[in-house]
Amino acid sequence: MNIIDEDDKRIEAILKADIYEPDSYTQAIMTALNKKNKRKLVVNIPKLIAALIAGIMLVSGFAYAKQIEEFIRRFFNNSRGLDTAVEHGYIEEANVVFETPSDIKVELKYFTMDDNNLSFILNMKFNDDINVKDITKILIPDLLIADDLNNVLYCGNEEKIKEYSHKNKLDYDIEMIKNALLNNDISSYKKISDEDNNILQITYNLYSKNQYLKLKKLYFEFNTVEIYLENGNTTKIESVWKSEINMLDKFYNREQQKYRVIECSEPLMNAIELNVYDTSSIFELEAKLKPYYTENMPENIKKEKREEFINWTLVTPLKFVDNVYIENSHGEKFFSSESSYDNTNIEYDYNGKFKYRNTFDLTLYDITDTLTVYFTLNTIYGSEDVVIKLEKDN
Amino acid sequence: MRDLVLKAQNGDEQAFTELILMMEHDLFKIAKMRLTNDADIEDAVQDAMIEAFKCIKQLKDPDAFKSWIIKILINKCNKIYRKKRINEISYIEDIENYLIQEADHLGESDINFYELLKCLNNDDRMIVTLFYLEHYTSKEISQMLNINENTIKTKLARSKDKIKTDYKEGII
Numbered sequence: 001m002n003i004i005d006e007d008d009k010r011i012e013a014i015l016k017a018d019i020y021e022p023d024s025y026t027q028a029i030m031t032a033l034n035k036k037n038k039r040k041l042v043v044n045i046p047k048l049i050a051a052l053i054a055g056i057m058l059v060s061g062f063a064y065a066k067q068i069e070e071f072i073r074r075f076f077n078n079s080r081g082l083d084t085a086v087e088h089g090y091i092e093e094a095n096v097v098f099e100t101p102s103d104i105k106v107e108l109k110y111f112t113m114d115d116n117n118l119s120f121i122l123n124m125k126f127n128d129d130i131n132v133k134d135i136t137k138i139l140i141p142d143l144l145i146a147d148d149l150n151n152v153l154y155c156g157n158e159e160k161i162k163e164y165s166h167k168n169k170l171d172y173d174i175e176m177i178k179n180a181l182l183n184n185d186i187s188s189y190k191k192i193s194d195e196d197n198n199i200l201q202i203t204y205n206l207y208s209k210n211q212y213l214k215l216k217k218l219y220f221e222f223n224t225v226e227i228y229l230e231n232g233n234t235t236k237i238e239s240v241w242k243s244e245i246n247m248l249d250k251f252y253n254r255e256q257q258k259y260r261v262i263e264c265s266e267p268l269m270n271a272i273e274l275n276v277y278d279t280s281s282i283f284e285l286e287a288k289l290k291p292y293y294t295e296n297m298p299e300n301i302k303k304e305k306r307e308e309f310i311n312w313t314l315v316t317p318l319k320f321v322d323n324v325y326i327e328n329s330h331g332e333k334f335f336s337s338e339s340s341y342d343n344t345n346i347e348y349d350y351n352g353k354f355k356y357r358n359t360f361d362l363t364l365y366d367i368t369d370t371l372t373v374y375f376t377l378n379t380i381y382g383s384e385d386v387v388i389k390l391e392k393d394n
Numbered sequence: 395m396r397d398l399v400l401k402a403q404n405g406d407e408q409a410f411t412e413l414i415l416m417m418e419h420d421l422f423k424i425a426k427m428r429l430t431n432d433a434d435i436e437d438a439v440q441d442a443m444i445e446a447f448k449c450i451k452q453l454k455d456p457d458a459f460k461s462w463i464i465k466i467l468i469n470k471c472n473k474i475y476r477k478k479r480i481n482e483i484s485y486i487e488d489i490e491n492y493l494i495q496e497a498d499h500l501g502e503s504d505i506n507f508y509e510l511l512k513c514l515n516n517d518d519r520m521i522v523t524l525f526y527l528e529h530y531t532s533k534e535i536s537q538m539l540n541i542n543e544n545t546i547k548t549k550l551a552r553s554k555d556k557i558k559t560d561y562k563e564g565i566i
Binding site for chain 1: 410411414415418419422423426432433435436437439440443444496498499500501503504506507510522523526527540554557558561
């Protein structure tokens, strides 16, 4: 089929015409080009500013006290696991005010964390120069969160990490950057604006690929607030905002429940682990599946098979494991958590090496003595339904 | 492009940068075929670039660089797409929302572009783009998407008819 007639020409013209690309796209390209040898360093900065448009308007005097859980649920509603934890009181109403000389007053309103998730709500109160009604987006590009041992848990800005390291006489190296940036993902946030009090409320949900340690304190600081207004103007306010929060016992002494396998329908599966936390659970497994070629095959056949395999994986990367869920003995099903993009890892190669890791909405408040994991395993050889039964490992 | 790819394979970062800058607009459009949210598109393109940079030495045919990075990008887009479990209805709704939210920035060419996306289904959008924007043959698209070549030809012909009909009806 060649491009020959007027219709073809018109379709080509439509697709080739310049289309609008947001400024953040160019920035993302430049950031990745600058940092490509260190992997993606500005992790989801666009997401930081992404979801601040469609907010829920609050009338003054809304029922904080009456329905606090319902109120908080609306912030965290991207994660069923987090909602469950909040419903069971696994949240702190912190009300910690940030120290700042700025006119923008910030309060850490609510807070919760476990080994994998760290979520909090900030209230930002503006002076009369800025009306929250006019704000379409807001960005805190250099927000830094550290523990009482000066470990940086999260920071969205490399310069800020450098500055913090220098100030606290820490070794500034790639490990620190990895911990602060690469191993964290801001998964989502939403906005509620309280127009009467000119307050904007922002939720941060952070997910760590490493486990968060049990901490006594957390420090928050930032120097920049970028405000995007409806009229197209952008205001950048620079100052210092700092606060710290003491960990409540429920966060410091948090527990996890491990499960062990009692039955697996696929004998090649091994190294199966399920750990359940307050806000989520992590399921991992490894397997040595049937390889797509063997070493004793001729080189040209091996090459052909490798290419075949690569072509196959390019179009089916996330179908290796499909329809996955965990079921408790009450018949309740828990699916892969939507709170983060980076919570899934699936590896499958032509040697048959298979690895899978995923986060689920199953929490400590949902578990029963036995749990069952169901999924469809799709390999180059075909599909297979896998059932894994687990029990509490005490 | 071949020279730049060879330089990039020898570790020349500037050459890699030039390659990406030559393709950045096409990469955006290709990702837009699968994803509607700009932040997701940025993530997918960033990830594809980083993977391409890391693996460029393994690319045996320098002339295949463009199709190779497009394959990687489609893979990254698919990953995000499946994570978000976007279905066809929500894609269309997302496009509608995008048009409303970005109304101030969009011109006639944008509207035509998005109307064209809306009239095609998920696979067809990608096939049409690879064919008309990148001028890949049915055979090449078949290899990139792992879809039978005859199916590609059929889908292209049907898509063209659909676009033609919508054009006649004034939709595009």
